[in-house]
Amino acid sequence: MTTALITGSTAGIGAAFARRLAAQGHNLVLVARDVSRLGEQATELHDRHGIEAEVLAADLSTDEGIAAVERRLGDRTHPVDLLVNNAGFGNKGRYLEVSMTDELTMLKVHIEAVLRLTSAATESMRSRGRGGVVNVASVAAFVPRGTYGASKAWVVQFTQGAARDLSGSGVRLMALCPGFVRTEFHQRAGMGTDNIPNWMWLDADKLVAAALEDLARGKTVSIPDPRYKALMGLVKLTPRGLLGGVSSRTGRKYGPQ
Numbered sequence: 638m639t640t641a642l643i644t645g646s647t648a649g650i651g652a653a654f655a656r657r658l659a660a661q662g663h664n665l666v667l668v669a670r671d672v673s674r675l676g677e678q679a680t681e682l683h684d685r686h687g688i689e690a691e692v693l694a695a696d697l698s699t700d701e702g703i704a705a706v707e708r709r710l711g712d713r714t715h716p717v718d719l720l721v722n723n724a725g726f727g728n729k730g731r732y733l734e735v736s737m738t739d740e741l742t743m744l745k746v747h748i749e750a751v752l753r754l755t756s757a758a759t760e761s762m763r764s765r766g767r768g769g770v771v772n773v774a775s776v777a778a779f780v781p782r783g784t785y786g787a788s789k790a791w792v793v794q795f796t797q798g799a800a801r802d803l804s805g806s807g808v809r810l811m812a813l814c815p816g817f818v819r820t821e822f823h824q825r826a827g828m829g830t831d832n833i834p835n836w837m838w839l840d841a842d843k844l845v846a847a848a849l850e851d852l853a854r855g856k857t858v859s860i861p862d863p864r865y866k867a868l869m870g871l872v873k874l875t876p877r878g879l880l881g882g883v884s885s886r887t888g889r890k891y892g893p894q
Contacts (some may be wrong), residue, residue, distance in 0.1 A: 639663050639664070639718035639719065640663065640664040640665070640666060640715070640716065640717050640718055640719075641658045641663045641664070641666070641718065641719040641720070641721065642666040642668060642693075642706070642709065642710065642717045642719070642720050642758075643655055643658075643663075643666070643667060643668060643721040644668040644669070644671055644695075644697060644706065644721065644722055644723050644724035644725060644750075644754070645670050645724035645725065645783075646667040646668055646675070646678065646723070646767065647664075647667070647671060647674040647678050647785060648667040648669075648674075648701060649723075649737070649815075649818065649841060649846065650723055650725070650773060650813075650815065650818060650841050650845065651669075651721065651723040652678070652841070653697070653841035653842045653844065653845040654721050654723065654763075654845050655667060655678065655682060656682070656769075656788055656842065657842065657845045657846060657849065658687070658719070658844075659682040659686040659688050659690070660686055662686070663680075663718075663883055664689040664690070665682065665689070665690045665691065666690075666691045666693055666717065667679055667690055667691065667693065668693045668694075668695055668697075668706055668710060668724070669694070669724075670694065670695070670696050670702075671694075671877040671891070672692070673695045675692040675693075675694060676692060678690070679691070679692050693705065693706065693709055696744050697724050697746050697750040698742045698746050698750075699745075703749070703750050703753050703754065703854065706746060706750075706754055706757075706805060707743050707753055707754060707757040710754060710757040710759055711757050711760070713761060713764075713871045716761060716762075716765065717758060717761070717762075717766070717768075717811040718762070718768050718769070719770070719771070719803065720754060720758040720768075720769070720770045720771070721767065721770075721771045721773070722750070722751045722755065722771070722772045722773060723756055723771075724750065725746055725747055725772045725773065726743065726746065727785055728740070728784070728785065729757055731783065732783055732784065735784070736886060737865045740784050743784060743785065743788060744784070744788055744817055747785075747788035747789065747791070747792065747877070748788055748792070749861065750793050751772055751795070751827075752795065753771065753793055753794070753800065755795075755796075755810070757769050758770055759799070759803060759808050759810070761819065762804065762806070762807070762808045763804075763806045763808050765805040765807075766806065767807045767808070768807070768808045768809070769809040769810070769811070769852055770796075770808070770809070770810045770811070771811050771812075771813050771817075772792050772795075772796045772811070772812050772814045772849065773792075773812075773813045773850060774792040774793050774813060774814045775788075775789040775815060775816075776814050776815065776860065776865055776868070777789050777815045778790040778792065778793045778814060779793075779814075780814075782857045785858065788847070792812055793812045793814065793858060793860070796810050796811065796812035797812065797857075797858065798815055798859050799858075800857040802866070808854060809852060810857065811848075811851060811856055811857055811858065811859055812857065812858050812859070813848045813859050813861070814858060814859065814866075814869075815839055815844050815859045815861065815862075815864075816837060816839055816860065816862065816868075818839045818840075818841050818844060818864045835849075839862055839865075841859075843860070844861050844874070847859070847861030848861050
């Protein structure tokens with residue numbers, strides 16, 4: 638059996654990855670902050686699918702938490718074959734309305750943790766000649782919209798560059814760029830969602846299934862839905878100055894309430 642490590646595994650896209658991979662027979666290392674939810678998730682997946690589910694409580698906004706996951710990824714006696722860097726969050730408010738502490742915490746989780754964990758995982762994977770990394774970004778990476786979008790743009794660029802450097806090593810890297818997904822993400826950030834049109838919402842389980850298919854095909858960027866692929870195609874054709882104004886207005890309409 639292969640082993641997948643998933644950060645932010647107890648909710649949303651992370652939980653969908655855990656369900657899908659467990660159903661496919663992969664053992665799991667589940668990473669999140671809430672010990673009790675991790676235990677419940679591990680027990681459920683083990684009982685339902687007969688896989689081994691290891692629990693690792695870690696806060697990726699801290700050096701200690703990142704280091705704990707790095708150590709697990711570097712364990713050559715119990716190797717990790719797939720890393721899903723899913724942990725992340727949003728801040729309510731525009732630039733300068735969010736405290737610098739919260740902004741820096743976001744960069745710690747979205748950038749530093751992704752860099753360090755990807756590096757720890759791929760070093761071990763490269764020595765074995767196989768493995769994969771999915772870094773969860775967002776379609777917000779493709780529009781000029783605040784610190785969140787900027788951090789996700791870094792995830793996309795970093796993943797593409799690392800994938801190019803590791804080409805031929807047997808290690809695959811992919812940035813996953815979903816749109817709006819029905820998870821706890823917006824609730825945790827205190828963001829209203831009533832004004833987001835129904836057509837913009839994605840199902841987490843379907844998204845994960847499409848993402849894993851894209852990883853198997855060797856894609857380095859996955860936008861796993863035709864609606865968002867079409868939208869991002871329009872983004873590429875829109876002048877950056879105009880796009881900035883549109884994304885700002887859209888953020889006010891569909892963003893934090």
